[in-house]
Amino acid sequence: MTAQIIDGKTIAQQVRAEWKVRADALKARGIIPGMAVIIVGNDPASKVYVANKVKACAELGLYSKHVELASDCTEAALLAEVESLNNDPAIHGILVQLPLPKHLDANKVIEAINPDKDVDGFHQKNVGALVTGETPFPSCTPYGVMVLLEKTGIAIEGKHAVVVGRSNIVGKPMALLLLHKNATVTICTSKTVDLAKHTRDADILVAAVGRANFITGDMVKAGATVIDVGINRNAEGKLVGDVDFASVKEVAGYITPVPGGVGPMTITMLVANTVRAAERANA
Numbered sequence: 001m002t003a004q005i006i007d008g009k010t011i012a013q014q015v016r017a018e019w020k021v022r023a024d025a026l027k028a029r030g031i032i033p034g035m036a037v038i039i040v041g042n043d044p045a046s047k048v049y050v051a052n053k054v055k056a057c058a059e060l061g062l063y064s065k066h067v068e069l070a071s072d073c074t075e076a077a078l079l080a081e082v083e084s085l086n087n088d089p090a091i092h093g094i095l096v097q098l099p100l101p102k103h104l105d106a107n108k109v110i111e112a113i114n115p116d117k118d119v120d121g122f123h124q125k126n127v128g129a130l131v132t133g134e135t136p137f138p139s140c141t142p143y144g145v146m147v148l149l150e151k152t153g154i155a156i157e158g159k160h161a162v163v164v165g166r167s168n169i170v171g172k173p174m175a176l177l178l179l180h181k182n183a184t185v186t187i188c189t190s191k192t193v194d195l196a197k198h199t200r201d202a203d204i205l206v207a208a209v210g211r212a213n214f215i216t217g218d219m220v221k222a223g224a225t226v227i228d229v230g231i232n233r234n235a236e237g238k239l240v241g242d243v244d245f246a247s248v249k250e251v252a253g254y255i256t257p258v259p260g261g262v263g264p265m266t267i268t269m270l271v272a273n274t275v276r277a278a279e280r281a282n283a
């Protein structure tokens with residue numbers, strides 16, 4: 001069997017068109033949703049991500065502000081920038097691109113963001129809301145995975161979902177979003193003993209460990225849906241996921257490619273969260 005490929009690019013375009021209707025409705029009321037991205041330093045991967053985020057905002061007619069700070073900027077300077085954006089009525093969403101240079105305390109910076117503008121969904125208030133019920137701002141990557149599953153018509157209720165990875169950005173919120181849809185959820189890490197025993201039991205397998213080609217065909221149940229959140233460079237410098245696409249596509253029922261799977265959805269859901277933030281600010 002060869003898996004059906006979940007085309008994240010096409011689904012992202014469709015979802016962006018849906019959110020553009022909501023953005024246009026705000027514009028008709030004289031409200032332009034605005035997003036600010038703060039980037040500290042010169043990490044090339046972060047620069048590419050931020051450029052793509054700003055481009056997606058422009059595509060939907062959102063206002064975006066791009067703040068660049070030097071890699072040696074002080075924590076006070078960064079916090080002052082966040083505070084200024086908290087108080088800027090043209091900005092509805094604030095995102096501080098991670099990772100930050102080591103001398104800056106990412107948690108402190110995230111907690112300084114007004115939770116009503118926390119479109120990453122990283123603030124403790126929004127993480128807490130995700131645990132107990134519904135957050136207005138689900139973290140963009142897991143939120144994008146949920147929309148991919150929904151748009152592809154993959155049933156979640158009652159299914160066994162296995163998430164490999166336990167990061168605050170992907171693994172933990174991913175598990176909670178699946179749980180809210182009544183999946184039976186197992187969270188594994190790269191260190192889980194006999195990992196394949198767990199992954200082979202998954203109806204829905206989400207790989208978010210950050211290791212190239214970590215999940216291989218022998219670790220996947222026939223017909224499973226395999227979602228690859230990884231973005232890694234292999235020895236030849238090629239972009240690859242956490243899933244060994246060649247072997248897994250022979251076993252899985254559905255699979256996301258890298259690139260062109262989850263990536264376009266992450267950025268789409270950031271735009272969605274920004275539009276929702278603007279709606280909430282003007283309710």
Ligand code: GUN
Pocket residue numbers: 095096097098099120140141169
């Ligand atoms: N770095 C990698 N992914 C993300 C993300 O979703 N948000 C932010 N702010 N930084 C990231």
